[in-house]
Amino acid sequence: xTKEKNSYSLLDIVGILYRWKKPLLILILATTLSAVLVSxxxxxxxxxxxxxxxxxxxxxxxxxxxxxxxxxxDDAVSRVLIFAESSPFVSYMIDEFNLAKVYDIDDxxxxxxxxxxxxxxxxxxxKRNKHSGLEISIQDKEPKVAAEMVSFALKKxxxxxxxxxxxxxxxxxxxxEKAILEKERELIIVADTLTRLRKKFNIFDVESQSESLSSMxxxxxxxxxxxxxxxxxxxxxxxxxxxxxxxxxxxxxAQNQRDMMRGGLSNGNQLETSADIYAFxxxxxxxxxxxxxxxxxxxxxxxIITQFAKFKTHAYSNIAGIIILEPVQVPNLxxxxxxxxxxxxxxxxxxxxxxxxxxxxxxYKRVNWKEVLYEKPISxx
Numbered sequence: 001x002t003k004e005k006n007s008y009s010l011l012d013i014v015g016i017l018y019r020w021k022k023p024l025l026i027l028i029l030a031t032t033l034s035a036v037l038v039s040x041x042x043x044x045x046x047x048x049x050x051x052x053x054x055x056x057x058x059x060x061x062x063x064x065x066x067x068x069x070x071x072x073x074d075d076a077v078s079r080v081l082i083f084a085e086s087s088p089f090v091s092y093m094i095d096e097f098n099l100a101k102v103y104d105i106d107d108x109x110x111x112x113x114x115x116x117x118x119x120x121x122x123x124x125x126x127k128r129n130k131h132s133g134l135e136i137s138i139q140d141k142e143p144k145v146a147a148e149m150v151s152f153a154l155k156k157x158x159x160x161x162x163x164x165x166x167x168x169x170x171x172x173x174x175x176x177e178k179a180i181l182e183k184e185r186e187l188i189i190v191a192d193t194l195t196r197l198r199k200k201f202n203i204f205d206v207e208s209q210s211e212s213l214s215s216m217x218x219x220x221x222x223x224x225x226x227x228x229x230x231x232x233x234x235x236x237x238x239x240x241x242x243x244x245x246x247x248x249x250x251x252x253x254a255q256n257q258r259d260m261m262r263g264g265l266s267n268g269n270q271l272e273t274s275a276d277i278y279a280f281x282x283x284x285x286x287x288x289x290x291x292x293x294x295x296x297x298x299x300x301x302x303x304i305i306t307q308f309a310k311f312k313t314h315a316y317s318n319i320a321g322i323i324i325l326e327p328v329q330v331p332n333l334x335x336x337x338x339x340x341x342x343x344x345x346x347x348x349x350x351x352x353x354x355x356x357x358x359x360x361x362x363x364y365k366r367v368n369w370k371e372v373l374y375e376k377p378i379s380x381x
Contacts, residue, residue: 013359020358027354028347035346039339045123045139047335048146050154051326053133054080054161077128080322083160084126084136084153090117092156093124097149102140124153133325143331150328158321165321176308183301190297194290201283223250 017024054072072080083089094100100107100116107113123139136153140146198204235244 016358016362017355020361024351024354024358028350031350032343032347035343036339039337039342042337042339043141044334045141045336046143046146046331046333047137047139048143048150048328048331049135049137049326050150050324050328051129051133051135052154052322052324053077054322074132077132077134079164080134080157080161081126081128083164084134084157086160089153089156089160090120093149093153094120096152097145139335147328147330154322154324154328162321172311176304176311179304180301180308183297183304187294187297187301190290190294194287194294197283197286197290201287203283203287 054076056072056076094107094116099120100112103116103119105112105115105119107116124137126134126136129135136150136157138146138149138153140149
C-alpha cells in the first residue's frame with residue numbers, strides 16, 4: 001500500500017462525492033421526505049404558562065420596620081416546589097382530567113399508572129425563575145385544555161400549601177398566646193414588688209420627691225441658721241422674754257423637722273414619712289430598678305400583642321396562599337413540533353452521514369487488505 005493511495009486532496013474528495021452523487025442525493029431526498037412525513041404525523045402541542053409566588057406563612061411575618069411582608073421567602077418557594085411535584089398533586093391532575101384516556105394508556109395496573117404519571121411529568125414543568133418566583137407550564141394538544149390544567153394546578157398547589165401550613169399557624173398562635181400570658185404574669189409580680197417598695201420607703205415619684213426633698217432641706221437649714229443667729233442677737237440685746245421663747249420654739253421645731261427628714265426624731269421615735277431623706281436614698285435605686293423593669297415589660301408586652309394582632313390579621317384572613325404575578329392565558333401558538341427544524345435537522349444529518357459514509361467506502365476500496373494483513377515487518381538490519 002503506497003502513500004499516494006492513502007492521501008487525499010480537496011479535489012479527490014470532490015471527485016469521490018461526484019461519483020457517489022446519485023446515492024447521496026437519494027439518501028438526502030429519502031431522509032428529507034421521511035422527516036416531512038414524520039413531522040406531519042406528529043400532533044401539535046400548546047404550552048400554557050403562569051407565574052406566581054407563595055404568600056408568607058412564616059412566624060416572622062413582619063420586617064424590622066414592622067411592615068407586613070406578603071411574599072414568602074426561599075423556604076416558602078422550596079416548600080411549594082415540593083408540593084407541586086408530590087404524588088398527591090400528580091394523582092389529582094391525572095384523575096381530574098382523565099389523563100389515562102387522553103394519553104391512551106391503560107392505568108388499571110401499577111405499571112400503566114406509572115406510565116401515565118411519566119407522560120404527565122414529561123408535559124408538566126415547574127421551576128424557580130431568576131426573580132425568585134415560580135413558573136408553571138403544562139402542554140396539551142388543545143390550547144384551552146392546557147390553560148385549564150394550569151388553572152386547576154394553581155388551585156391544587158395553593159390548597160396543598162395552605163393545608164400544610166394550617167397546623168403551623170395554630171402553633172404560632174399558641175406560641176403568641178403563651179408569650180403574652182407569661183409576660184402578663186411577670187408584669188403582675190413586678191408591679192406587686194414595686195407597690196411594696198413604694199410603701200416601705202414612702203416613695204411615689206422619684207424625680208419629683210428628689211427635687212422636693214432637696215429644696216425642703218435646703219430651705220429648712222437656711223431658716224434654722226437664721227433663727228439661731230436671731231436668738232443670739234436677742235440674748236445679747238436682752239430682748240423681751242416672749243420674743244426669745246418664740247425664736248427658741250421655732251428653732252426646736254426646725255430641728256425636729258430636720259431630724260425627721262434625716263430618719264427620725266432625736267428622742268429615738270421613728271416615723272414613716274415621705275419627707276424622710278435617708279429612707280428615700282435607701283429605696284431610690286430599688287424603685288428606679290423596678291420602675292425600669294416594669295416599663296420594659298410593658299413595652300415587650302405591647303410589642304408582642306401588636307405582632308400577634310398583625311399575625312391574626314394575615315393568617316386568618318382571606319389572603320390567598322399564592323399570589324399570581326402572571327395569570328394563565330390560552331396559548332395561540334403551538335410550542336412543538338417545530339417542523340422546519342425537524343426537516344432541516346434531518347437533512348443536515350443525512351448529508352453529514354452520507355459524506356462520511358462515501359469517504360469510508362472509498363477508503364475501504366483503496367486499501368489492499370491482503371497487503372495490510374500479511375505485510376512483512378521491516379528488518380532493522
